Amino acid sequence: MTSSMRIPRVILILACMLLPQPGWGRVLIRWTEPAIPSSHALGISDVVIDWGPQQQALIEAAKNKGFHVYTEVAAEEAHAEAARIAREGLAGIVVKASGSSPAPQNHQRLIQAIRSAYPKLGILLLEPGGKQPQMRGTMVVNRNGILEVSSPTRQPWIDSNVALIRFERVYDPPEAPLIGFEWNLTDDLERKLGPPPEDYLLAIAEAGAFDADLILNLHPKLQQGLAQGDKESWAIWQRIRRYIAFYSHRRGQHLKPLANIGVITDDYDVSYEAVNLLARHNIPFRFITPQEFASSPVESLALIIAWSPLNESSARKMADFASSGGTAVLVGGQGAFPWRSRPPIRKNENAAIYSEGAGRIVELSEPIVDPEAFAQDVRRLLKPQQVEMSLWNALTVLANHYQKSGTEDVLELVNYSEEPLRVQVRLKGIFSTIRYETPERGCCQPITPTQDHNFTEFIVPQLRIGGRVHLGRE
């Protein structure tokens, strides 16, 4: 019997109540090693443990040590396994969606059905397609010893989950998407020792900054070290824990990102590369389903990019949007569009541009051969006063601008290079007070802004991995 099992149950219950409750910015730790420290010591409440007879002892130990234990189950088996998991007293199921890219429409019904049948079980959906957030080099090493050097972009290549998270948000707005990934350990030393601590912090920062929940795989070496009380492992864990705490501040809230670019698509794979590059260039966008486009107002948008085919009424709506000053970009559009009755004002092998009232419609051939150039085109198509956010000295930084309240906005910054950067920011809007906080230095350092017409500029003094800027309006 372990020592924690001798602790009176009432104390454990109280401890669990004091531990963080599920919400946004939630991090679940995947545990695979036989020994596990207590939930109290780790300061987290949720662990994911593989389901199986050989894991029974670990699951029991984790429960006894105060954890809410989740177990991962394939979507096809989730309903059948739910009864057994509920009987075992586990906190919930992580349903691993099938396929290689998100298909939220297909899985929501399944999740709802399991929730209805087992209301006490927490049911989380882990979408496929999550990747280790990282600044990528151009060398790729595979198991055959081949190193490949290539890159589709001119800037440092960043692997991020931002496009995936935003796509998920469209289909299930109240739920934070749950992402997870396998570590990409490239050499013998990393495979032996695990990823650098900064990589854990980056994963937490990305999920937290872009409003997702995260399953974080701890390397076996770190798990063993924590279980054995190894000082170095616990020092790493304290850094991880600080990041988890930093990004748990928004629990229970869903802050809507500010974006004046709409992306109409119902096919993640088709639009992924280009949308990923929009995110990469910090061009604020939000996904719109074709149905939402047909039924909702779009006046707040400055530019709409459509990957999905437009039916007659949607084409009319797009023409109206352009007539009133908007810019529409159609990728591979097929159809007898009304604007095609006039010749384009400009045409080349990739694009035709039509003038439409006060705005314009750009038709691009499909596929987009150069997503980097496309992202730059999108930024150039915006009028200067429509550019919501600009960053300098920030080639490895992704940012997310939220409106928190009528008087405060929040800018989340994530630096994928994990090297300190001095980032220059220009945001649309007048903000009189700027405060900067980081997991490392806490809250808050005042920053002096400058105002230029309807824009505010300031410099973030040091962004290592994660940072948050509080922007106060008068």
Added chain:
Amino acid sequence: MRWLETGHSSLLSTLLWLLGCASALGAAQQFIYKKQYAMGTVYEIAAYDPSPERASKAIEAAFHRIVELDHMMSNFDESSDLSRLNRSAHFHAEPVPADLYRAIQDSLIYSRLSGGKFDISVAPLVDAWKAAQTRGQPLSASVIEKLRRCVGYQQIEMIPPNRIEFHSPCLRIDLGAIGKGYAVDRAAEALRSYGLQSALINAGGSTIYALGAPPGQPGWLVHLRDPSRRLDPTVLLQDDSVSTSEQNRSSLIDPEAFGHIINPFTDRPVNATLAVSVVARTAVATDGLSTTLFLMGPQEGGRLVRRLPDVAALWVSPAGKSNWVSTGPQIMMHHSAIHSLR
């Protein structure tokens, strides 16, 4: 980041073929890989060594050197030595650190070799074109004329051992077209000082230096940039370097949109679609020469290469037309072999 504005040679698409290495390594050689962001790009070092701990320390030392040079040569960082020089060396000899002096001295070699087509003083024009690109409008003739007076490598005076003076009131230096190469060479020195004998240093894909060869291999096989995707040229590197320059495509909508490489003779972004790859003994040479030869083109550039020892250059057009000149290194067309590998 200013480094990116000019230092962004186009990407080098390479494949380093190490088939058979894994079996040849056994337990003796272990593979170590690390990356580091500096100078607006990602530096990567892959190494083979019996001691992964030693290799790891050596790579950290190499990265430390690169970051040190980034702080010294950054145009974005106002506190960098280069920024200080750019502020205060007009008609006044300013002392600079040895690395900065040497990097500028090396740059001037390529300026002289190219008759001024490679020019580190082109920064005012590059910055102005960059701003114009953001606005989506080209620079006016009057603005170009005004900035033209600020450009000219002949106005940079090197005063040994460590002072530099600008003979122009508005000259500024940007080492973006050569700084990465200089940093790669210093990183290679750092690796050697730790006793490493097999490593590859990659600066964002545009400049690569090979130290020794992978275990059991004659060299590091690198695939060169091929905008035509037909030729698949390769080079086997061993204690030498390759760099590629290519004008970036910047727009799908506007074919007239300008790229990042400025021709000091026309004061405008180069309207060329060729990719040029250069092989030479040092990374500073390949980095400097790749931009130089890109600006010169295959005819004039070919004549220059023939005057230089141990240099090879390959120009490839999107249509698959190629020009190749060499005074030593061999560039191979391994089209069919590589396809069979894949």
